[in-house]
Amino acid sequence: MKLYDFKFAPNCRRVRFFAAEKGVALDYVPVDMMTDEQLSADYAQVNARRTIPLLELDDGTRLSESVAICRYLDALNPEPPLFGTGPMGVALVEMWHRRVELEGLMAVAEALRNGVDRFKDRAIPGPHNFEQIPALAERGHRRLDSFYDMLEARLAESPYLAGEDYSIADILGVVTVDFARAVKKRIPETHENLARWHAGISARPAAAA
């Protein structure tokens, strides 16, 4: 299987990280976002929606959306379970994964894509251009403060975001915290539980995938 991938894109990293935890080897096809290769006519033939990552199976079937790719890899390789176990386990992973995505990852993306010249007219990934909204960059920064507070409170009571077991919510959590460096938003020094959790997960070999 091939993964169309850009090393520094958080949606690509979450898939690489997840695949590595599953022991799945992927052939990477680099798509250089620094030169907007994902917007090129060539890449439009691969993915009309112009997003990465994209998974291509050996039979040519293509699948986009990072979490959809993770679910496909998970269905083929159920161990270790990273989407939770049992009805409540599955639900809590979904709950925390969503919170990280909607309140963390999106806030970083808003702050970055609306705040730097690099993303002029590209405030949202995908096939359509959208101009930047400076107020959205500023709001993204404030949302990240709340996000870090939420994670700190949760990790003061639980070893992992969804509970006792490591899951895709933790993977996305670490990807999000690391991505936030792009907008100079680091873990506050007061957030000891968050820092300990981040260090622990960052030490996993898959984190370097």
Next chain:
Amino acid sequence: MKLYDFKFAPNCRRVRFFAAEKGVALDYVPVDMMTDEQLSADYAQVNARRTIPLLELDDGTRLSESVAICRYLDALNPEPPLFGTGPMGVALVEMWHRRVELEGLMAVAEALRNGVDRFKDRAIPGPHNFEQIPALAERGHRRLDSFYDMLEARLAESPYLAGEDYSIADILGVVTVDFARAVKKRIPETHENLARWHAGISARPAAAA
């Protein structure tokens, strides 16, 4: 099981709709968003994050986030399968469900919450206040045009969003199209496949839940 619910909130409707398809009966506890009851001190005791819907089990366990609630109900009641079947089936449901949520539901929410006085300082649901950003309301409207075009193109080639089988992606799709009435964004007359799909799913008994 109890569902803390507000009749007109799309995130509540998606859970009611899903539960009805699964044949799961829920006791509804109304939370009146018209009077900001979800922000009250009483409700904060139920859900510190001040969001609805929230599922409360008979043992008092509480679960928030609409999709997490659906996954819990799905794990307890696998039939009919609404999160897809088989590795690629599961992945395609996830892909289309995400597209509908991120490109459709969020666009309506942006247009509504940033565009009407009712949501002054409440541009994002949850425990924190955020001021409205008028440019985001305007962008939400434009994103919805693209969203409708995407659905029309997909439904010209496929009976349901994720393929041959009805899924939670279709449920959210109809919830989103109906919610878009709140920002006066109806299905364009030219979008015949979208209109046919919408009418078909709207006729299901669960759509009225």
